[in-house]
Amino acid sequence: GAVVSQHPSRVICKSGTSVKIECRSLDFQATTMFWYRQFPKQSLMLMATSNEGSKATYEQGVEKDKFLINHASLTLSTLTVTSAHPEDSSFYICSARDWSSQETQYFGPGTRLLVL
Amino acid sequence: GENVEQHPSTLSVQEGDSAVIKCTYSDSASNYFPWYKQELGKRPQLIIDIRSNVGEKKDQRIAVTLNKTAKHFSLHITETQPEDSAVYFCAASYTGNQFYFGTGTSLTVIP
Numbered sequence: 001g002a003v004v005s006q007h008p009s010r011v012i013c014k015s016g017t018s019v020k021i022e023c024r025s026l027d028f029q030a031t032t033m034f035w036y037r038q039f040p041k042q043s044l045m046l047m048a049t050s051n052e053g054s055k056a057t058y059e060q061g062v063e064k065d066k067f068l069i070n071h072a073s074l075t076l077s078t079l080t081v082t083s084a085h086p087e088d089s090s091f092y093i094c095s096a097r098d099w100s101s102q103e104t105q106y107f108g109p110g111t112r113l114l115v116l
Numbered sequence: 117g118e119n120v121e122q123h124p125s126t127l128s129v130q131e132g133d134s135a136v137i138k139c140t141y142s143d144s145a146s147n148y149f150p151w152y153k154q155e156l157g158k159r160p161q162l163i164i165d166i167r168s169n170v171g172e173k174k175d176q177r178i179a180v181t182l183n184k185t186a187k188h189f190s191l192h193i194t195e196t197q198p199e200d201s202a203v204y205f206c207a208a209s210y211t212g213n214q215f216y217f218g219t220g221t222s223l224t225v226i227p
Contacts, residue, residue: 004159034214043205043217044160059214060117093159095215103148103167105215107159 002028004096006108013084014116021079021111023094030096033077034105035069038091050077084115118143120208122218129196130226137221139206140188146208149189150215151180154203163204164191196225 003026013019023033031052036044048058048069056069068080077096081088091112095105119142129135141149147168152160166173166180166189173180177196182189193200203222207215 032213041220041222043219044215046214046216049214103209103211104150104162104165106162107152109159110157 002096002098002104002106004030004094004106004108006094006111008111009109010112010114012114012116015085016083019081019084019113021081021092021094021113023077023079023096023108025075025096025098025106028096028098028100029074030077030098031074032097033071034095034097035067035077035079036093036095038093038110040091044093047079081113084113086115089113089115118146118208118210118214118216120206120216120218122206122221124221125219126222126224128224128226131196131198133196135191135193135196135200135223135225137191137204137206137223138188139190139208139218140186141208141216142187143208143210144184144187145210147211148209149180149182150207150209151178151191152205152207152217154205154220156203160205193223196223198225198227201225 005024007022033050035047047062048056050056050071052071058064071077093110094108122139150165154160179192206218
């Protein structure tokens with residue numbers, strides 16, 4: 001099946017620093033990738049839709065200048081949390097849509113971010 | 117935008133019994149409804165999905181039903197096993213665009 005990787009799996013940073021998370025589709029091309037945020041014991045909240053070669057579309061309430069998304073190739077999207085604060089601590093998960101299967105999204109393993 | 121509600125939030129069943137999780141959605145344009153299973157600290161895994169042109173789909177012990185008129189869909193797990201214990205999420209989408217997830221159901225199968 002389709003494989004999506006994320007790096008790093010876990011990161012601890014100081015408040016005020018920026019953190020970059022990578023999401024890669026390993027065996028398929030993903031024209032669209034999605035970024036979610038998940039708090040403990042809660043659902044996945046869609047943050048933004050990332051389309052290769054164009055600007056990301058952010059969901060209402062998500063600050064685009066805070067969460068920078070770049071989708072430079074068909075297999076890589078990055079999420080940069082800028083000037084991170086403790087309230088940004090969360091589990092960030094990406095997913096990628098296989099263009100050939102239209103609807104199915106495959107999820108990465110997630111990145112646990114802790115901002116001190 | 118789409119709003120997906122999911123019930124129950126927690127569910128405990130005896131091993132071998134059936135489990136049913138229900139979801140409702142608000143946007144009649146939604147036409148793709150996947151179900152994901154997420155174990156603690158791991159990624160969501162697609163277990164079954166259904167498109168709006170189908171009323172029911174089955175895959176071994178797992179089945180999903182869809183009622184477009186009422187805008188609700190359900191996951192049915194038969195002959196539950198301890199390894200079925202996890203959090204299950206439903207989602208609604210229009211042609212695979214943004215997924216809007218339900219709030220999740222924590223299923224515990226008691227041996």
